[in-house]
Amino acid sequence: xxxxxxxxxxxxxxxxxxxxxxxxxxxxxxxxxxMQELVHSIPVAKADFAYEEGKWSIRxxxxxxxxxxxxxxxxxxxxxxxxxxxxxxxDENDYAKQANASGRTLQKIASEMVHLRASTxxxxxxxxPEMLTLKxxxxxxxxxxxxxGFIISGHETHHRKILQxxxxxxxx
Numbered sequence: 001x002x003x004x005x006x007x008x009x010x011x012x013x014x015x016x017x018x019x020x021x022x023x024x025x026x027x028x029x030x031x032x033x034x035m036q037e038l039v040h041s042i043p044v045a046k047a048d049f050a051y052e053e054g055k056w057s058i059r060x061x062x063x064x065x066x067x068x069x070x071x072x073x074x075x076x077x078x079x080x081x082x083x084x085x086x087x088x089x090x091d092e093n094d095y096a097k098q099a100n101a102s103g104r105t106l107q108k109i110a111s112e113m114v115h116l117r118a119s120t121x122x123x124x125x126x127x128x129p130e131m132l133t134l135k136x137x138x139x140x141x142x143x144x145x146x147x148x149g150f151i152i153s154g155h156e157t158h159h160r161k162i163l164q165x166x167x168x169x170x171x172x
Contacts, residue, residue, distance in 0.1 A: 008151075009141035015154030016147070018161075024132070024149035025124055031153040032117035035065070035160050039110045042168065047106050051166040056096055058167055062109045063099035064092055065159050066116055069152050073120050076148040079136035080127050089139035124149050 008016050021027040039062065048057045056064060067090075075087055104112075132146040143151075 007144060008147055009143065011139075011141070012143075012147070012151045012154070015158050016150045017154070018157045019150055019154050021153075024146050024153075025121060027150060027153040028117065028121050028124060031156045031160075032113070032121075035156055036110060036114060038160055038163060038168075039106065039113065042106055042163075044106060046167070048102065049167060057101065058163065059101040059104060059106065059109060060096050060099065061159055061163065061167075062106075062113070063101040063104070064096050065156050066109075066113060067095045067099060068092070068155050069116055069120060072148045072152045072155070073123055075136065075138045075143065076127075076145045077123060079134050079143070079148070080131040080145050082134065083136065085136075087136065087138035120149075120152060 019027045019031070021030055042058060047059050050057045050060075071090055078085065078087065101109075127145060132149075133144060135142050135144045137143070
């Protein structure tokens with residue numbers, strides 16, 4: 001299903017604009033594959049590197065990407081099941097502090113990301129075309145199920161590019 005950028009809340013448009021694939025399942029597969037390639041290329045010695053004071057470490061950033069994927073997938077599930085409950089937002093910085101990123105190796109994070117993405121793809125494969133068009137409200141914004149799939153891919157792509165441009169080109 002194609003996504004119309006006009007239906008994407010402003011905050012998420014920059015994520016979705018980064019996705020070239022017209023199909024949500026294809027977008028999820030490709031962005032997941034690209035992130036795996038990058039994560040496997042990160043030297044273990046850089047796992048706790050942050051490019052600037054006050055920024056997340058590489059492990060914290062990767063855990064943030066997984067937290068967001070879980071939350072966006074949960075929202076998609078709720079909306080696909082005709083749940084009309086208005087869902088709250090989440091504070092990504094509070095979540096990052098509690099993610100136990102330093103207790104996970106890069107290898108473990110990479111493995112977890114593979115399993116999570118497989119589960120997300122399974123979820124989106126289970127949705128009928130009608131379910132993909134269903135909408136709900138989260139973080140004070142109306143979102144469709146399919147938009148959430150593209151947001152997952154776009155959010156991951158956004159952070160993959162930040163990893164490449166700010167974390168992995170900098171000197172430790």
